[in-house]
Amino acid sequence: MINAKSISTDLAALRANSPLVHNITNFVVMNNTANALLAIGASPVMAHAVEEVADMAGIASALVINIGTLNPLWVEGMIKAGIAATAKGIPVIFDPVGVGATPYRNEVATQIIEKCKPTLIRGNASEIMALAKENVATKGVDSTVSANAALDAAKNLAVETGAVVVISGAEDFITDGKQVLTIKNGSPLMPKVTGMGCTASAVLGAFAAINKNTLLAAAHGMAVMSICGEIAAKKSAGPGSLQMHFIDTLYNLSDKDIADLFIA
Numbered sequence: 329m330i331n332a333k334s335i336s337t338d339l340a341a342l343r344a345n346s347p348l349v350h351n352i353t354n355f356v357v358m359n360n361t362a363n364a365l366l367a368i369g370a371s372p373v374m375a376h377a378v379e380e381v382a383d384m385a386g387i388a389s390a391l392v393i394n395i396g397t398l399n400p401l402w403v404e405g406m407i408k409a410g411i412a413a414t415a416k417g418i419p420v421i422f423d424p425v426g427v428g429a430t431p432y433r434n435e436v437a438t439q440i441i442e443k444c445k446p447t448l449i450r451g452n453a454s455e456i457m458a459l460a461k462e463n464v465a466t467k468g469v470d471s472t473v474s475a476n477a478a479l480d481a482a483k484n485l486a487v488e489t490g491a492v493v494v495i496s497g498a499e500d501f502i503t504d505g506k507q508v509l510t511i512k513n514g515s516p517l518m519p520k521v522t523g524m525g526c527t528a529s530a531v532l533g534a535f536a537a538i539n540k541n542t543l544l545a546a547a548h549g550m551a552v553m554s555i556c557g558e559i560a561a562k563k564s565a566g567p568g569s570l571q572m573h574f575i576d577t578l579y580n581l582s583d584k585d586i587a588d589l590f591i592a
């Protein structure tokens with residue numbers, strides 16, 4: 329079960345082992361996500377060339393596939409990397425950015441799920457509903473619905489794909505189709521910074537590399553994101569300073585912070 333101690337234990341293991349997280353991600357967030365991974369104690373690498381992705385996945389401890397700014401060549405690399413990662417037995421995290429917004433995104437997301445067999449899928453409520461083929465309005469990369477509206481969709485998606493599914497939002501829900509864990513920390517300022525969801529997916533990669541219990545790893549990663557967002561927001565005048573304080577908070581996050589703030 330998740331509690332402050334279990335979060336701290338995985339965080340300490342992450343910092344001690346510094347897992348290499350291979351990211352194939354979008355142009356918008358590459359810098360933010362690499363910095364977030366470094367700050368939490370992981371080691372990031374961004375690599376998307378078809379010629380090298382299988383080799384890079386071969387030395388990594390987790391692979392994060394993010395379709396935020398996709399094109400056919402990148403998709404080829406994502407699928408090649410995903411197949412190599414699954415063959416190696418490392419966790420594959422899929423962030424279906426903007427799925428539901430265009431037919432191309434929908435088609436690519438379906439292909440990635442079929443061919444890469446992600447162990448973990450994280451999206452906002454609109455994205456999870458779109459992936460589960462539910463009727464939902466999309467607004468590009470931002471959600472139009474609250475996370476709890478997508479809970480049934482997330483459970484169905486988890487059963488259908490075999491992945492743990494995370495819906496992020498004011499509350500985060502993590503499910504394997506049977507159990508549901510809920511994270512209640514966070515700040516409404518977090519969705520005002522682009523790439524916070526992508527950062528969550530990258531951080532999940534680091535936690536999944538450390539803890540083979542994917543449900544618990546995902547809950548720990550989302551708890552760390554939300555607790556850090558909450559601490560950082562208190563120091564921030566707006567989204568610009570939140571971005572800076574958030575990275576510093578990931579770096580400085582202590583067991584006491586977690587024990588004081590985690591809402592069970």
Ligand SMILES: Nc1ncnc2c1ncn2[C@@H]1O[C@H](COP(=O)(O)OP(=O)(O)O)[C@@H](O)[C@H]1O
Nearest residue numbers: 452496497498514515516518519524525528553
């Ligand atoms: N209203 C909110 N209150 C608290 N935390 C939030 C809120 N909205 C998003 N978050 C947090 O911000 C991060 C990004 O989530 P989200 O905005 O749903 O992703 P995306 O950027 O993919 O749409 C997550 O860690 C989530 O818990």
Ligand SMILES: Cc1ncsc1CCOP(=O)(O)O
Nearest residue numbers: 354356396469523524525526
């Ligand atoms: C704005 C934008 N456009 C394409 S990818 C991207 C970043 C989305 O990041 P997030 O889903 O984490 O807000």
Ligand SMILES: [Mg+2]
Nearest residue numbers: 425452525526
């Ligand atoms: Mg997103």
